[in-house]
Amino acid sequence: DAGVIQSPRHEVTEMGQEVTLRCKPISGHDYLFWYRQTMMRGLELLIYFNNNVPIDDSGMPEDRFSAKMPNASFSTLKIQPSEPRDSAVYFCASGGAGTINYGYTFGSGTRLTVV
């Protein structure tokens, strides 16, 4: 298995532009999580899906952030418009049924820089 695949690995964009981050979870995993990592705040859960349905989006910082999971093999995290404070590493993770039984597998992350 190729693991959790995220793209792009690095993204540099100007303030005000739309940014789309992509994630392909491990086949057969029915949970998908989006996390953000910064030095100040550590790893923060933004949103997670179960069977493609958003379950908890309470961590999404504001309306500029949106996430979708149109099918079991693909998810996107969109920021529109982007701001410098959105600069961070964004991780996608997936887990099998009963995540506490299997733990998460993280992707390699997307390093976002908003200038």
Added chain:
Amino acid sequence: GENVEQHPSTLSVQEGDSAVIKCTYSDSASNYFPWYKQELGKGPQLIIDIRSNVGEKKDQRIAVTLNKTAKHFSLHITETQPEDSAVYFCAANEGGGADGLTFGKGTHLIIQP
């Protein structure tokens, strides 16, 4: 919601010595406690986990202990090696059946040769 505190933020040990990282959590309903290792430029990788029905779990040089009464858990690494240098995160699940994990702020473990 759950709150996880992790100490120390940086830990430097001599190669071959042991390292201990400690975490506390706030939600008494939490029942799953994984540990992740993150190397530079990579995503966190699950290295060991423990569930609330056991007090200790060991996997080769790595062990985790859990004290549910005190709401704290620890990672122990024995005979440390240079490849153990990384950032380590503890986490706890949200109680009440939710599936999200709350992470500690991380410990940067440095193995001195």
